Amino acid sequence: MELRQLATFVAVAEEQGFSRAADRLGVVQSAVSATIRNLEREWGVTLFHRTTHRVELSAEGRELLPVAREALRAAGAVDGAVEELHGGLRGTLRLGIMQTTLSPGVFSAAGVIAAFRATHPAVKIEVRQAGSGSQADAVREGELDLAFVGLPQTSLPGLELTPLSRAEMxxxxxxxxxxxxxxxxxxxxxxxxxxxxxxxxxxxxxxxxxxxxxxxxxxxxxxxxxxxxxxxxxxxxxxxxxxxxxxxxxxxxxxxxxxxxxxxPAFLVSLVQPSNRPPSPAARAFAATAAAYAAT
Missing domain, CATH: 3.40.190.290 (D-Maltodextrin-Binding Protein; domain 2)
Structure with a gap:
């Protein structure tokens, strides 16, 4: 089993399709299909139920998906630690953002990203925009590393919240x-x-x-x-x-x-990260940038 196989499994599960996973990974669809077949044969399980219209995780696939994500995170953490030793951060940060029209004087996710990239230009940031509730779930499940959310709660199960701004509505x-x-x-x-x-x-x-x-x-x-x-x-x-x-x-x-x-009601913007697993070096650095940006 290789990390490449795990990344392919996670991509198909998250994209819910072989062609979209191929686009995400930058490979041809036949390579994705072959990788999944080999992984199913190696593990002795069926990971996906396939029809002409959809691809769904099997019960075994749902059970193995968080384990695969955790293995990829651990490998990424090792790579990030090595890069830190050599004086720079690399890798990919998966970030959830909200749909808001808040002026930069109140809070700006784009402003935080720009400040982070100025210091860590080699880190690739992938953004996903959705509702705050689903973004929090995605961080909890390991689909995202961090997310900006606008939730009234100051604590959420399985998540660590860093308040960044508050606006009374x-x-x-x-x-x-x-x-x-x-x-x-x-x-x-x-x-x-x-x-x-x-x-x-x-x-x-x-x-x-x-x-x-x-x-x-x-x-x-x-x-x-x-x-x-x-x-x-x-x-x-x-x-x-x-x-x-x-x-x-x-x-x-x-x-x-x-x-x-x-x-x-108050619109409270927070950065959420998982409380049950350590952040990657890139996620840790981004969280520090967000806190410093909010304090200015």
Whole structure:
């Protein structure tokens, strides 16, 4: 068994297909198929169930996948330690990022990545954008090394969180809305308002759900939208209201923000890493860069 075989197994499992895994690995599809067949023969198991339309992990494959990931991580950690001894970091860092429009003055994942690359240009950074909930799961399962998440929790099972920024959210509405002139508002007073919200796994939505639950209040979600720019556009056109951080849309004349009196949700940006396995040298260096960037 070779590390190349393990990397192929993990690639097929994560890409859920042989052709996509081949593209990811930079090889032809026949080489991926041959590697998986040889690995199945060597291990005496069926790793994948194949049909004309899909490739799925078998029960044995699901059991072996985390072991294969851990072996690849261990090998990468050794390579990283050797590179550190020679005065530089190399390798690949798999990083989860969020979909936000936060201004750089509040927090910028791109700013952290740029600061890290200025010091460690030989490290390749692969980014994956998704909801905060699924990003946290991906770090826990070993699919990602680190991830920026916007979750209200300060602790999550199997994860270590480093808080980076916090922004209190407010009710966003058009300037002519009945709420726009209010000094503040309670969540309970929003029961009959149509809301534009993110999907359930996104950080802003999770923070809002927690705040309404804590207040014992309800809201009507009229539109579920998977990007903040469109959420804000629905608000601008009077189709709905939303709860957003003002820093996400600085100095927008078509958006009015009203503070929330009690149980105001906060958009907390954190960097998460697994708590049950040591980080690679690149991940450790990136976490230190993120903390220093947030402190400036």
């Amino acid at each position: 407010q009710v966003a509405c058009p300037p002519g809305h009945r709420l726009a002139s209010r000094a503040s508002v309670d969540l309970g007073a929003l029961r009959d308002e149509p809301f534009a919200e993110m999907p359930p796994e996104w950080g802003v939505r999770i923070a809002n759900d927690h705040a309404f639950a804590a207040a014992g209040a309800q809201r009507t979600i009229a539109y579920e939208i998977n990007d903040l720019v469109t959420v804000a556009d629905f608000v601008r056109h009077g189709l709905a209201i939303a709860i957003l951080a003002p820093g996400m849309f600085p100095q927008d004349p078509l958006l009015a923000f009203v503070p929330i009196r009690h149980h105001a």
